[in-house]
Amino acid sequence: MTVIHPNLKQTEAKMRASDVSVYYGDKKAIDEVSIDIPSEYVTAFIGPSGCGKSTFLRTLNRMNDTIPSARVEGLIELDGENIYTSAMDVVQLRARVGMVFQKPNPFPKSIYDNIAYGPRIHGLAETKDEVDEVVERSLRRAGLWEEVKDRLSDSGTALSGGQQQRLCIARAIAVDPEVILMDEPCSALDPIATAKIEELIDDLNGRYAIVIVTHSMQQAARVSQRTAFFHLGKMVEYGKTSDIFTNPIEQRTQDYITGRYG
Amino acid sequence: MSPITLFLIAFGLGLAGWLAARAKAWSFQQESGAKRMAARPNYHAWYVALWIVIPTLAFALIWTLAAPQLVIQSVLASEAASRLPEFGFQRESILSEARAVASGNAGSVFNPAAQEFVEPFREAINRYHLIGIAVAVVIAFGCGVASFLRLRPDFTARTRVERTVMAILLLASLVAILTTFGIFASLVFETFRFFGMVNPIDFLFGTFWGPDPMSNPDNPDGSRYGAIPLFWGTIYIGAVIAMIVAIPLGLMSAIYLTQYAHPKVRAWVKPTLEILAGVPTVVYGYFAALTVAPAIRDMAYSVGFTSASSESALAAGLVMGVMIIPFVSSMADDSIAAVPSAMRDGSLAMGATTSETIRKVLVPAALPGIVAGVMLAISRAIGETMIVVMAAGAAANLTGNPLEAMTTVTFQIVAMLTGEGSFDHPATLSAFALGFVLFMVTLGLNFVALRVVKRFREAYE
Numbered sequence: 018m019t020v021i022h023p024n025l026k027q028t029e030a031k032m033r034a035s036d037v038s039v040y041y042g043d044k045k046a047i048d049e050v051s052i053d054i055p056s057e058y059v060t061a062f063i064g065p066s067g068c069g070k071s072t073f074l075r076t077l078n079r080m081n082d083t084i085p086s087a088r089v090e091g092l093i094e095l096d097g098e099n100i101y102t103s104a105m106d107v108v109q110l111r112a113r114v115g116m117v118f119q120k121p122n123p124f125p126k127s128i129y130d131n132i133a134y135g136p137r138i139h140g141l142a143e144t145k146d147e148v149d150e151v152v153e154r155s156l157r158r159a160g161l162w163e164e165v166k167d168r169l170s171d172s173g174t175a176l177s178g179g180q181q182q183r184l185c186i187a188r189a190i191a192v193d194p195e196v197i198l199m200d201e202p203c204s205a206l207d208p209i210a211t212a213k214i215e216e217l218i219d220d221l222n223g224r225y226a227i228v229i230v231t232h233s234m235q236q237a238a239r240v241s242q243r244t245a246f247f248h249l250g251k252m253v254e255y256g257k258t259s260d261i262f263t264n265p266i267e268q269r270t271q272d273y274i275t276g277r278y279g
Numbered sequence: 280m281s282p283i284t285l286f287l288i289a290f291g292l293g294l295a296g297w298l299a300a301r302a303k304a305w306s307f308q309q310e311s312g313a314k315r316m317a318a319r320p321n322y323h324a325w326y327v328a329l330w331i332v333i334p335t336l337a338f339a340l341i342w343t344l345a346a347p348q349l350v351i352q353s354v355l356a357s358e359a360a361s362r363l364p365e366f367g368f369q370r371e372s373i374l375s376e377a378r379a380v381a382s383g384n385a386g387s388v389f390n391p392a393a394q395e396f397v398e399p400f401r402e403a404i405n406r407y408h409l410i411g412i413a414v415a416v417v418i419a420f421g422c423g424v425a426s427f428l429r430l431r432p433d434f435t436a437r438t439r440v441e442r443t444v445m446a447i448l449l450l451a452s453l454v455a456i457l458t459t460f461g462i463f464a465s466l467v468f469e470t471f472r473f474f475g476m477v478n479p480i481d482f483l484f485g486t487f488w489g490p491d492p493m494s495n496p497d498n499p500d501g502s503r504y505g506a507i508p509l510f511w512g513t514i515y516i517g518a519v520i521a522m523i524v525a526i527p528l529g530l531m532s533a534i535y536l537t538q539y540a541h542p543k544v545r546a547w548v549k550p551t552l553e554i555l556a557g558v559p560t561v562v563y564g565y566f567a568a569l570t571v572a573p574a575i576r577d578m579a580y581s582v583g584f585t586s587a588s589s590e591s592a593l594a595a596g597l598v599m600g601v602m603i604i605p606f607v608s609s610m611a612d613d614s615i616a617a618v619p620s621a622m623r624d625g626s627l628a629m630g631a632t633t634s635e636t637i638r639k640v641l642v643p644a645a646l647p648g649i650v651a652g653v654m655l656a657i658s659r660a661i662g663e664t665m666i667v668v669m670a671a672g673a674a675a676n677l678t679g680n681p682l683e684a685m686t687t688v689t690f691q692i693v694a695m696l697t698g699e700g701s702f703d704h705p706a707t708l709s710a711f712a713l714g715f716v717l718f719m720v721t722l723g724l725n726f727v728a729l730r731v732v733k734r735f736r737e738a739y740e
Binding site: 111135192 | 542619621622623624625626627628629630631632635639640643644
């Protein structure tokens with residue numbers, strides 16, 4: 018069912034999903050998706066609205082647990098370890114698999130406290146100096162340090178939309194995750210802010226495994242090295258981004274990337 | 280009965296006007312054929328009906344208020360009136376007795392002097408009744424015909440009807456506001472009378488409360504009107520003891536209901552909690568006085584506090600706190616639920632546990648709403664009367680011991696107004712001054728609370 022593009026040489030998977038299905042009540046939102054997510058690349062999920070790409074993304078750090086009617090079947094592994102067992106602590110999992118949301122959602126706290134939140138709850142930084150260091154490092158990595166270093170005590174919600182989103186990325190980085198999931202991180206931003214986020218994703222590439230859901234095919238082409246095309250709850254095709262965009266195998270992929278629907 | 284007749288005339292003619300106008304508008308529509316009318320026939324009908332009903336009802340209202348005065352005047356103009364006693368009270372009673380017999384509310388007169396006024400009264404009442412009906416009919420017809428003649432196919436009846444409806448709605452919302460001003464004005468008036476007799480400084484800062492309604496009203500002893508013990512009792516019971524109960528319990532129940540409760544549990548716990556808010560306060564009063572207060576006294580005895588009183592601030596405060604729980608919890612519930620779920624997801628996605636998310640993100644974000652809820656709850660608690668009347672006692676003690684009897688502003692208002700004293704006496708008037716202070720404090724609290732809530736809402740919209 019899923020076409021794996023022949024040019025894709027399987028490298029070692031950071032996360033591996035095998036025959037994953039997700040139900041909301043009786044409705045099947047994801048139908049037997051299997052995918053290997055590499056550790057050293059950016060992987061993009063593309064597809065029309067309602068195709069299940071966000072739902073699938075949220076299974077990777079068990080955020081679907083917060084929806085009472087959602088049910089996940091199949092196997093999802095992080096470094097070969099099943100994340101849907103009772104032995105896997107969801108708190109630890111989410112510290113290792115961070116997430117950035119569609120709409121920037123900084124906490125109504127200061128910029129400093131937004132970043133310090135994660136390290137504090139996970140006990141990664143205890144003293145003031147340690148926290149200061151984590152805050153500076155995370156903001157630097159997110160490319161936000163120069164803009165906010167003089168007003169760390171201002172509220173995070175007072176920043177512009179693009180800055181808020183970079184703050185959320187910095188917040189996710191602060192707990193030193195292995196994987197960062199981004200759910201349409203630029204859909205609420207203007208083109209300049211979008212460009213900055215894309216630049217940031219490029220910078221972070223290699224340090225973290227990044228999975229990005231996006232509506233924009235140009236964005237997928239710009240930032241990712243792997244692309245998976247989702248349609249109606251199924252993963253239709255998966256391969257190197259360049260192959261998917263220039264040489265798709267499935268007709269539906271071809272139709273989508275040439276803008277025939279979606 | 281005159282008012283009912285007038286109302287029937289207004290609505291009867293209104294209905295007639297409605298039907299007539301509708302028929303006429305229909306005929307316009309038939310004639311004009313394809314051409315569209317500016318408004319649909321029903322709006323023409325309502326236009327005429329409103330023009331008939333509103334002026335006629337306005338007249339009916341004025342007439343109902345004015346007619347009794349006119350009746351009295353015409354009776355007093357009769358020659359028998361010259362034989363009425365001069366003294367106001369006797370005069371009043373004779374007249375009101377005669378009126379009762381004349382209008383059929385009483386069978387026969389008790390005071391023979393009233394007998395000769397029965398007939399003039401009956402005549403006058405009948406005369407003004409007929410005049411009222413005649414004028415109402417004239418007004419209704421006049422307005423009805425005038426408005427009916429304005430109907431044209433291109434007449435914009437709809438916009439006019441809608442404007443009128445809006446005016447009616449505005450009037451309805453003004454009633455409550457104007458009443459508040461009226462209450463305020465009457466309080467201010469009586470309060471100034473009181474402060475003319477007792478120095479405001481003595482009242483606001485004195486520490487002894489013991490008004491004597493039997494003392495000479497012309498020379499009140501200002502030192503007996505120190506309201507500090509009452510303010511203290513009010514704050515201690517309503518804002519301290521009650522809040523120690525209500526804030527933690529209300530907040531915790533709100534957190535449980537919004538974050539942990541299964542939808543099925545929430546579906547019956549939340550309405551049950553809200554029913555608490557509907558229990559009459561007098562029932563809480565029974566509970567406080569008959570169950571809680573004796574239990575507290577016995578417990579205090581058993582641990583050696585032999586001075587414990589059978590009426591205590593603690594009993595009243597505890598029960599009041601329970602009464603307030605639904606207010607705190609429903610405000611807290613609303614404001615926690617108003618925190619965007621993105622905030623909660625963001626925290627959970629950081630690997631925070633549910634309780635960390637609640638403590639560090641949701642409650643701080645919802646804090647303004649929660650604070651506002653607490654302030655509204657306090658303003659309700661300090662205005663609460665029945666529980667303290669029944670359970671807190673009447674002694675104006677200035678003490679921090681919750682096992683002693685205390686009294687509150689509301690209790691003293693009741694005590695002063697239901698006593699034997701006359702309305703000219705400062706002891707009675709002090710009730711108005713107390714009410715004024717209470718009114719100002721609760722008004723201030725509500726004002727601040729609503730401002731806080733408003734700013735909080737803006738932050739997320």
